[in-house]
Amino acid sequence: MSKTILVLGGDGFCGWPTALRLSAEGHRVTIIDNLSRRRIDAELGAGSLTPITDMPTRLAAWQRVTGRHIDFLATDIAQDPEGLHAAIKAINPDTVVHFAEQRAAPYSMRDAAHKRYTVDNNIGATHNVLAALAAIKPDTHLVHLGTMGVYGYDGDGLELPEGYLDVTVKGPDDKAYARSILYPTQPGSIYHLTKSMDQLLFQFYARNDALPITDLHQGIVWGTQTADTRLDHALINRFDYDGDYGTVLNRFLMQAAVGHPLTVHGTGGQTRAFINIQDTVRCVSLAVANPPQRGERVKILNQVAETHRIADLAALVADVTGCEVALVDNPRKEAAENTLKVSNRSFRAMGLEPMLLREALLDETLEIVQRFKARANINAVPATALWTSENRPGIVPAKAAAA
Amino acid sequence: MSKTILVLGGDGFCGWPTALRLSAEGHRVTIIDNLSRRRIDAELGAGSLTPITDMPTRLAAWQRVTGRHIDFLATDIAQDPEGLHAAIKAINPDTVVHFAEQRAAPYSMRDAAHKRYTVDNNIGATHNVLAALAAIKPDTHLVHLGTMGVYGYDGDGLELPEGYLDVTVKGPDDKAYARSILYPTQPGSIYHLTKSMDQLLFQFYARNDALPITDLHQGIVWGTQTADTRLDHALINRFDYDGDYGTVLNRFLMQAAVGHPLTVHGTGGQTRAFINIQDTVRCVSLAVANPPQRGERVKILNQVAETHRIADLAALVADVTGCEVALVDNPRKEAAENTLKVSNRSFRAMGLEPMLLREALLDETLEIVQRFKARANINAVPATALWTSENRPGIVPAKAAAA
Numbered sequence: 001m002s003k004t005i006l007v008l009g010g011d012g013f014c015g016w017p018t019a020l021r022l023s024a025e026g027h028r029v030t031i032i033d034n035l036s037r038r039r040i041d042a043e044l045g046a047g048s049l050t051p052i053t054d055m056p057t058r059l060a061a062w063q064r065v066t067g068r069h070i071d072f073l074a075t076d077i078a079q080d081p082e083g084l085h086a087a088i089k090a091i092n093p094d095t096v097v098h099f100a101e102q103r104a105a106p107y108s109m110r111d112a113a114h115k116r117y118t119v120d121n122n123i124g125a126t127h128n129v130l131a132a133l134a135a136i137k138p139d140t141h142l143v144h145l146g147t148m149g150v151y152g153y154d155g156d157g158l159e160l161p162e163g164y165l166d167v168t169v170k171g172p173d174d175k176a177y178a179r180s181i182l183y184p185t186q187p188g189s190i191y192h193l194t195k196s197m198d199q200l201l202f203q204f205y206a207r208n209d210a211l212p213i214t215d216l217h218q219g220i221v222w223g224t225q226t227a228d229t230r231l232d233h234a235l236i237n238r239f240d241y242d243g244d245y246g247t248v249l250n251r252f253l254m255q256a257a258v259g260h261p262l263t264v265h266g267t268g269g270q271t272r273a274f275i276n277i278q279d280t281v282r283c284v285s286l287a288v289a290n291p292p293q294r295g296e297r298v299k300i301l302n303q304v305a306e307t308h309r310i311a312d313l314a315a316l317v318a319d320v321t322g323c324e325v326a327l328v329d330n331p332r333k334e335a336a337e338n339t340l341k342v343s344n345r346s347f348r349a350m351g352l353e354p355m356l357l358r359e360a361l362l363d364e365t366l367e368i369v370q371r372f373k374a375r376a377n378i379n380a381v382p383a384t385a386l387w388t389s390e391n392r393p394g395i396v397p398a399k400a401a402a403a
Numbered sequence: 404m405s406k407t408i409l410v411l412g413g414d415g416f417c418g419w420p421t422a423l424r425l426s427a428e429g430h431r432v433t434i435i436d437n438l439s440r441r442r443i444d445a446e447l448g449a450g451s452l453t454p455i456t457d458m459p460t461r462l463a464a465w466q467r468v469t470g471r472h473i474d475f476l477a478t479d480i481a482q483d484p485e486g487l488h489a490a491i492k493a494i495n496p497d498t499v500v501h502f503a504e505q506r507a508a509p510y511s512m513r514d515a516a517h518k519r520y521t522v523d524n525n526i527g528a529t530h531n532v533l534a535a536l537a538a539i540k541p542d543t544h545l546v547h548l549g550t551m552g553v554y555g556y557d558g559d560g561l562e563l564p565e566g567y568l569d570v571t572v573k574g575p576d577d578k579a580y581a582r583s584i585l586y587p588t589q590p591g592s593i594y595h596l597t598k599s600m601d602q603l604l605f606q607f608y609a610r611n612d613a614l615p616i617t618d619l620h621q622g623i624v625w626g627t628q629t630a631d632t633r634l635d636h637a638l639i640n641r642f643d644y645d646g647d648y649g650t651v652l653n654r655f656l657m658q659a660a661v662g663h664p665l666t667v668h669g670t671g672g673q674t675r676a677f678i679n680i681q682d683t684v685r686c687v688s689l690a691v692a693n694p695p696q697r698g699e700r701v702k703i704l705n706q707v708a709e710t711h712r713i714a715d716l717a718a719l720v721a722d723v724t725g726c727e728v729a730l731v732d733n734p735r736k737e738a739a740e741n742t743l744k745v746s747n748r749s750f751r752a753m754g755l756e757p758m759l760l761r762e763a764l765l766d767e768t769l770e771i772v773q774r775f776k777a778r779a780n781i782n783a784v785p786a787t788a789l790w791t792s793e794n795r796p797g798i799v800p801a802k803a804a805a806a
Binding site: 081085111112115116119120123124127128131132134135154156157158159165166167168169170171172173175177179181182184185186187188190193196197200201203204207208209210333343387388 | 484488514515518519522523526527530531534535537538557559560561562568569570571572573574575576578580582584585587588589590591593596599600603604606607610611612613736746790791
């Protein structure tokens, strides 16, 4: 069924290919984006490795190649709630897909000003959308991109459920009380903290206003292009390799391409969940097609394909590229080693068969890196955010990976 | 030990008498307040029943009567983080007591604009303080006024603990996993939601930056004056009786004073926790004197004296005043009836012996109401916030209370 869909943050790494996919599927798509990611490119001196085109050029190329039209509004939904309100009234969406949040943990930890920006932007954006939908069109399905990071990484072997936990409490009266609760979050950065706070916003609006909401707890995304962004050079997706926005795999591949040792934080024993960008797009499409009922609690889905230890990823890239691995101090307050088991039963049940990160599949990213590496600012690759005031990062004696 | 203390929101109902108490105890006190509560008085057409004086007059009176000086800065800590930053640098506080949040649940539910104001103001204020302290002086003790309302009212008999719950989770592997977690919140209004979100902010900054933080989960406050505000007529504390800011007991007494039936929402079977304003002040003083260690988790204390059913409170006021009780539709999405057991062991252990709300103790409030009732805007007494768009409040057939 063709839907009217508003994609908030549709200029970003996940938002852009998602908007194209939803348009390709026959939905009427409008993108709202304040283009903040491009502003931050300029701030950090590290733009997309790939030569992304500006929004009018991208959208004209999409129309030329597919005959499909996507609308675009350059509204800042955190700063201009009245503009958002007017857009929702005019567009009357069936579904709002919300990517419009600052998404880099290191960027969110740079200093007090960046912490404030991340909280004000992310909480403002999410809450302004919820308040507007409750007032204007409370049967609109809101699909939000969250993160696996809200769960924290306890690493005691408990499989991460899809959002909720059934627990038993022993009261002071020695009776046992049962509760079904939101997974108690342990966010490790201000960015992850905002996604935890988002969960409370969603819980409230689902309960008070019966908004139908889906929250996608996504793993770390790898890969660059999707079937849709490959259709024309002007549709190319962004590729971040810097210490703030570059995800771990992209940074390894970039370092390998320029002959820099692969920098692993701490022991590399951190285990994380991963998903390919093509599957991100597929999952959002499945979420859009399967809304919860009004009055149901928030539908929380783990959007992940597999888990890997960071050291194993580094070893894989080292093996493919012949590059060395260097262990550096970890600025983050996180466990040096953790196990990670994650349920992704819901998307599996909807038919997702995710791509797995095998050597062969690194090829696409390696190819992107080789093709565009002359565009890179290599100084921007190391992570420089300090996390806490007592941290002073430094490279500890480099050793080759035990690959 | 004399401390340097910053009181954020020191012009408000709880903040003002607390600032006086801390000053009387010999601490060096600076108040920061944006005077938003007085702006909202003008917005709602329902100012304090008591004739509160402006800040310079109040502070001059305090100095005249006690010889003690309190500094005042009219900074908006949510809107002007740089001003807050500069103030913290200049004052170098040992303790920051944070009351600077919009505190009325009905006001927070009026419409989309008031929801946004409450989220932006409360989350902005709390986070700006935390980011500034982490950057400038992370050993500062932050004491925050939270609310019992974050717990929600499950009413299945489990005594509400002081912030944390020890739970057991049965994993899909049939093993039992133990977790000590923040009590899973079920806030019933946007106001309460912001206090739940505050808890995540505190958890993060206590963990990442080792900020020592105390969060006070306070019950509904009754009473008006304290020993300090009684010292001079210019020191009088505010008394709110309107449908937004007036707490339930104040509204009953105000209605009784003008011969209006006491309006009880729903069946009156809601059970809530209460504390007198004098004990609020005493509890904050005890919290200031007993900070957690750096690196400890957030110290959460229940700041309550006793619990009552709303219908019983109405019956008590009806009995004392001869007034009738009227049951009206309840706009809030809450259980019609609930039980409530609350632990207040920590403050009891620190020596708190709270005043209880017996008939005799209503005298002070009745006296205030009688003395100033000519100042009241009676039209402002009923609660008008709708909570959800489908609500249309109306008075259901009035019946006398079964007192």
